[in-house]
Amino acid sequence: MDMNTMTIAKAHTALKAKEISATELVQSCIDRIENVDGVLNAVIHKSFDSALEQAKNIDQGGEFNSPLTGIPYLTKDNYNEKGVPTTACSNVLRDKVYIPPFSSTTNERLSAAGAISIGKSNTDEFTMGGSTETSCYGVTKNPWDTTRVAGGSSGGSAAGVAADECLFALGTDTGGSIRQPAAFCNCTGLRPTYGRTSRYGVMSMASSLDTIGPLCKSVEDLAIVMETISGHDPMDGTTSKNDVPQYSKALTGDIKGMKIGLPKEYFIDGMDAEVEQSVRDAVKVLEEQGAIVKEISLPHTKYATPCYYVLCPCEVSSNMARYDGIRFGHTVNGAKDLVDYYHQVRTDGFGDEVKRRIMIGTYALSAGYFDAYYRQAQKVRTLIKKDFDDAFANVDIIISPVTPGPAFTIGAYEGDPVAMYLEDIFLDSQVMAGIPALSVPCGCTKDNLPLGLQMMGPQWGEEAILRAGDAYEKATEWSGRKASL
């Protein structure tokens, strides 16, 4: 078995038993990147030299106390890593490449555990998109069909994990950006409860919605990474002081009597028949394991995506203001004054999707429109959250498809931003409610394209969805499938 195809759990056992070394493990991922990334375009910055050096030090120390010691991973390009070029895949930070003098809390926590960042993964520009097509480095190809997108915005992370370029990857999920690419590429991905993981040092897109989470090769690996990256951070005032559970311990394999809700609003007219069938089949698997599945209603589901596309652009229009060409980033010569300088830097530096969101947010927040858009969306957010509060009074977890269909072809939505936004329809309600949700492989289409099952838990309810996801994964063959590249 090639080392780079291992799960974290398996690699840790092999490292501890000295069957493999951290150096060999890192090198196997480097070799894989060199072999396949010319086609995939998942990795946009390589930190191979520093990764090999860290691996050497770990091997010399010979201690593998954390399950993540010596484990190579990819970092999404919107995470700051000290001394490593970091651009959020935007020309505004690429032209005079931004090299941050500090690291995100998540990278720090992983480093402290001995995990090794081997490179930066591709993303839509500042994570705005669902396909990596808005990246200034170009689209990431889907390992299962290179004419299709890997999804987004964490498309580089998902493709990197699925193609075994790393053992796991970091992503961010504001409106589905971990779960959707995980589903498109056949890996697992977790959007944690908002406030469970620290956002410090990760470039903000929509601060009240952004979350930090992993993409992995198994549900067990999600649990392992979450144990290390979760918890209160004084540098992020929205992180919770609630104790971090030992997520691995929650994976008992026993879901007998677990009450699972199937929301009728997620099974819409005209939905992809293969997607619907994959979820219906998953229901059977879960029932065979003793879970009790019942239909529920989340009445405001259809408003989640319009709600998202008000609140997100409003926050974007504010967060993007920092890219003004002064403290970092792109610059221009010959501006006639400071305001002209701002205009020129932003006009050159930002791509069209970023400009669209800034303009929608600017419009929605401007005088006379605030109540109609922003305030109304915040009220609808309350109703969406209440749907979940009511549902979780009666069920332990909720399941649904991740996406309306499999990975779409590159360029499919060019010139039609709303059609692209509709790819998010199953992924925005959880964001509004701030609840955790994971994506686990649950099937494939007749064209051999992966499909994902979404499992949602109540706030701070990661353990329940990890337990159910792990039990489901072990009862099926979907997670272990690999694309031939």
Added chain:
Amino acid sequence: MAQLSDNEVRHIAKLARINLREEQVSKFGKELTSILAYIDQLQEVDTKGVEPTEQVTGLHNAFREDEVKDGGATREELLACSPLPIVENQIQTPSAHGS
């Protein structure tokens, strides 16, 4: 929701500090109009008496000590990130009042 006029698009772009070429005014006008038409469906939801949700953490006033911290980065490292000239530990920007 009617089509945004060219002047409205120019006004929004100006507020957003973005320059648009003439052909971009109609392109963005069409796209922004389609997005606004889509988000307009929120108007049909009855939100009478519903409180807005700003955030979902349940946290209030996360205070910390008022201590100066360097965040692990030095002044020189931070200034080195700027693309503009550094004069006496300050970033020299184009004039706020024009030349």
